[in-house]
Structure formats: structure tokens, C-alpha cells
Amino acid sequence: MKFVSTRNRCGEEYSASDAILKGLAPDGGLFVPKTMPTISPDFTVDKGLSYAMYTAIKPFFEGDELEGELEEICRNAFNFPLPFYRQDNAKEVMELIYGPTSAFKDYGARFLAFTMEKLLQKRGEELTILVATSGDTGGAVASAFHQRNNLKVKVLFPKGRVADRQRAQLTTWGDNVESYEVEGSFDDCQKMVKDAFMDPELKGLSSANSINLGRLLPQMAYYVYASYLFLLKYGKKPVFIIPSGNVGNCTGAYWAKAMGAPIERIVLAVNENKTIPEYLDSGEYIPRPSVKTLANAMDVGAPSNMERLFDLFASYDEFKKNVSAWSVSDDEIRATIKTVYDETGYILCPHTACGEKVRRDHFESEPTIIVSTAHPAKFETIVEPLIGKTLPIPENLYNITQKESQAKEIDTDYHKIF
Numbered sequence: 001m002k003f004v005s006t007r008n009r010c011g012e013e014y015s016a017s018d019a020i021l022k023g024l025a026p027d028g029g030l031f032v033p034k035t036m037p038t039i040s041p042d043f044t045v046d047k048g049l050s051y052a053m054y055t056a057i058k059p060f061f062e063g064d065e066l067e068g069e070l071e072e073i074c075r076n077a078f079n080f081p082l083p084f085y086r087q088d089n090a091k092e093v094m095e096l097i098y099g100p101t102s103a104f105k106d107y108g109a110r111f112l113a114f115t116m117e118k119l120l121q122k123r124g125e126e127l128t129i130l131v132a133t134s135g136d137t138g139g140a141v142a143s144a145f146h147q148r149n150n151l152k153v154k155v156l157f158p159k160g161r162v163a164d165r166q167r168a169q170l171t172t173w174g175d176n177v178e179s180y181e182v183e184g185s186f187d188d189c190q191k192m193v194k195d196a197f198m199d200p201e202l203k204g205l206s207s208a209n210s211i212n213l214g215r216l217l218p219q220m221a222y223y224v225y226a227s228y229l230f231l232l233k234y235g236k237k238p239v240f241i242i243p244s245g246n247v248g249n250c251t252g253a254y255w256a257k258a259m260g261a262p263i264e265r266i267v268l269a270v271n272e273n274k275t276i277p278e279y280l281d282s283g284e285y286i287p288r289p290s291v292k293t294l295a296n297a298m299d300v301g302a303p304s305n306m307e308r309l310f311d312l313f314a315s316y317d318e319f320k321k322n323v324s325a326w327s328v329s330d331d332e333i334r335a336t337i338k339t340v341y342d343e344t345g346y347i348l349c350p351h352t353a354c355g356e357k358v359r360r361d362h363f364e365s366e367p368t369i370i371v372s373t374a375h376p377a378k379f380e381t382i383v384e385p386l387i388g389k390t391l392p393i394p395e396n397l398y399n400i401t402q403k404e405s406q407a408k409e410i411d412t413d414y415h416k417i418f
């Protein structure tokens with residue numbers, strides 16, 4: 001099994017392990033399978049989540065140096081539940097929100113961390129992961145890499161611009177996780193990371209962002225798992241409706257479908273960042289600056305995983321045949337959270353609300369799985385006033401908020417983090 005760059009399918013080939021350690025291909029492209037594998041005959045949903053994830057990911061590690069360790073990596077990474085909430089007959093919500101930081105990014109970040117740890121231990125190497133974050137990603141990465149051997153993490157975030165609970169998820173880890181509260185903007189933090197990568201004096205640096213193959217593979221695997229479970233339960237293939245920003249999560253779904261998973265269709269729910277719906281309408285792809293919305297983890301105007309979707313669907317016609325996307329406004333997010341709570345008592349986060357809105361408007365009569373991407377208690381300042389009550393806080397989130405912050409305050413000079 002080999003991986004190539006989206007920018008040169010006939011170029012150099014990499015193993016899964018090498019692609020994961022590199023992050024980005026040397027030509028700036030993203031790693032994709034040279035040939036998409038089909039679902040393994042070993043794939044099974046009968047032995048629980050982590051084993052299903054293992055058997056779904058396995059074909060991508062065929063012949064890889066970590067092939068023999070993959071099952072253990074999956075057992076360690078996916079050690080929390082994945083429940084499906086039943087809205088109605090053949091209508092479900094896939095709740096990817098019970099990991100350590102209560103968001104779907106825990107799946108990718110944990111798989112990446114355990115994979116990197118194993119590889120570095122085998123090779124006798126060490127790495128320092130640099131993350132600039134405006135919120136969710138940094139928390140999932142810090143949590144996943146906390147106490148992983150041969151790895152250090154340095155998290156940079158803009159002072160005064162992240163929510164209290166997000167800040168706790170960035171700053172209370174200690175040990176091999178250092179966090180830096182930067183006197184500046186998110187863009188300043190990103191620039192510091194870029195400058196550090198360019199500095200020839202600094203060696204052994206890596207990133208953990210959402211274009212890394214190690215984050216994508218688990219996001220493929222839970223769609224394989226969910227679609228087979230759904231088919232067994234209802235005898236139908238689900239339409240997945242996925243709240244999307246950098247389109248990493250939905251790219252996982254498209255890979256699952258390309259491998260042969262029983263998926264009817266994959267639909268993107270975006271916020272007021274409309275780059276993809278506009279492309280579908282016009283045929284012209286025009287990345288834009290991001291717009292601020294209530295679903296802030298999806299505030300993306302130039303989705304970083306787009307190259308992988310273009311690699312999968314090379315022509316506009318092919319893209320249009322396979323991808324649908326609808327935009328949901330902040331007013332619609334608010335109204336959907338309130339209506340769904342009033343009607344059913346179910347509480348949505350602002351991102352998941354985009355998915356529910358698209359389901360209600362376009363897929364009411366079809367078998368659907370909406371993807372729940374974050375726990376509503378992470379966005380309590382938005383959700384609580386709408387439903388008129390205080391949300392119970394998940395235990396993991398509560399525990400983190402009780403620990404002491406270890407953040408160091410610095411200016412925008414990247415030398416200060418080394």
C-alpha cells in the first residue's frame with residue numbers, strides 16, 4: 001500500500017508511516033492512496049468500535065512497518081464510546097463527541113499521537129509538535145499527545161480570544177505539553193509556527209494539523225463502521241450529513257464510500273462560509289477569507305483538504321455528481337437548536353445544528369445519519385440562552401476546568417518557545 005502527493009500521482013511513493021511523519025508531501029501536496037483499497041474481508045462491526053476501526057484502517061497499512069502494531073494503536077486511541085442517537089426510524093445522529101475533549105477531532109488526534117509515538121520509539125527519534133490554534137484543534141492535539149513518549153507539544157494561542165473552557169483544554173496538561181498565550185492574534189500564532197519551521201537551526205519539528213493522513217484515516221473508519229451498522233439495523237444505506245469547514249471529516253466519508261462502504265450519499269452542511277456551495281453553483285472555485293459565525297470551528301473560507309476532494313473528483317461534473325453542500329446562517333443555527341430542543345429535548349451544538357437544518361430542509365424523507373461534531377456544553381454561551389437552562393458539563397470537560405493553567409505569556413517572537 002503506497003501513498004502519493006495530490007500534485008504528482010506519478011511521483012515518489014510513501015508508506016503510511018512515512019506519510020504520517022511527513023504530514024505534507026515535499027511538493028506541498030496532500031498524501032492520498034495511490035490506489036484506493038477496498039474494504040477488507042476482515043472488517044467487522046461485531047467486536048466493538050476499536051476493533052471495527054482497526055479492521056477498516058488495516059488495508060492502508062498493508063506492508064507498513066506498523067502493520068503489526070495497528071490493532072494495539074487502535075485499542076489505545078479509540079477507548080471511548082460512539083453512540084448513535086435515534087431521531088426516528090432510519091434517522092440517527094452519530095455522536096462523535098465522547099472523546100477526551102468532547103469533539104470529533106479526538107479520533108484523528110489520538111490515532112495520530114499513538115501512531116507517531118510507536119514510530120518514533122521504533123526509530124529511536126523524537127519530535128516536537130507545534131500547534132497554532134484558535135480553539136478546538138489545539139485542545140484535541142494537546143490532550144492526545146499528553147504523556148506520549150518521544151513527543152513534545154507546544155501549543156500557541158491568542159491571549160484573550162479563546163473561550164474559558166477552550167483555554168482550560170489548552171493550558172492545564174503540563175508534562176510534555178507546553179502552552180503559550182501569545183500577545184497577538186491567531187494569525188500571529190500561525191506566523192510564529194511557520195517561521196519556526198523555516199528556521200534551519202531548529203530540527204525535529206512537526207505539525208498535527210488536519211491535512212495529516214493520520215488524522216484522516218480514523219475519520220474514514222468511523223464512516224465504514226456507521227454505514228454497516230445502519231445497513232444491518234434498517235436494511236438501507238444512509239445519507240451522511242456532515243458539518244464541514246476544512247472538509248477533513250467529509251473527505252473521510254468520501255474515502256469510505258470509495259472503498260465500497262454502503263453509503264447512499266454524502267452531504268456537507270456549512271455555515272456562512274460558502275466557498276463550496278458557490279463552487280457547486282458556478283463551477284468556479286474561489287477560496288475566500290473566512291467569515292465569523294456561531295459554528296466557529298467551521299469558519300473556513302479556503303478549506304485545507306479541498307485538494308483531496310479534487311483528487312477524488314477530478315472534473316466539475318464528477319464533483320457535482322458526488323458532492324452536495326448547503327449553507328446555514330447564524331439565525332438558522334439558533335432557530336434549529338431551539339426548535340429541536342422544544343420538540344424533542346435533544347440538545348445540538350451550533351455545528352451539529354447546521355447538519356440538522358440541512359436534514360430538515362432537504363432529507364426529511366430519506367434514511368439519514370447526521371454527524372454530531374462537538375458536545376453542546378463546549379458552546380454553552382450560545383446554547384444555554386436558546387434552550388433556557390444550564391447544560392450539564394461532561395465529566396472530562398469538568399475535570400480539565402478544575403486543573404491549574406500552566407500557560408506562559410509571551411510576545412510574538414517565536415524564539416521564546418524554544
Ligand SMILES: *Cc1c(COP(=O)(O)O)cnc(C)c1O
Nearest residue numbers: 244245246247248249297373374
Ligand atoms: C473541526 C470541526 C468541524 C469541521 O470539520 P472539518 O474536518 O474541518 O470539515 C466541525 N465541527 C466541529 C465541532 C469541529 O471542531
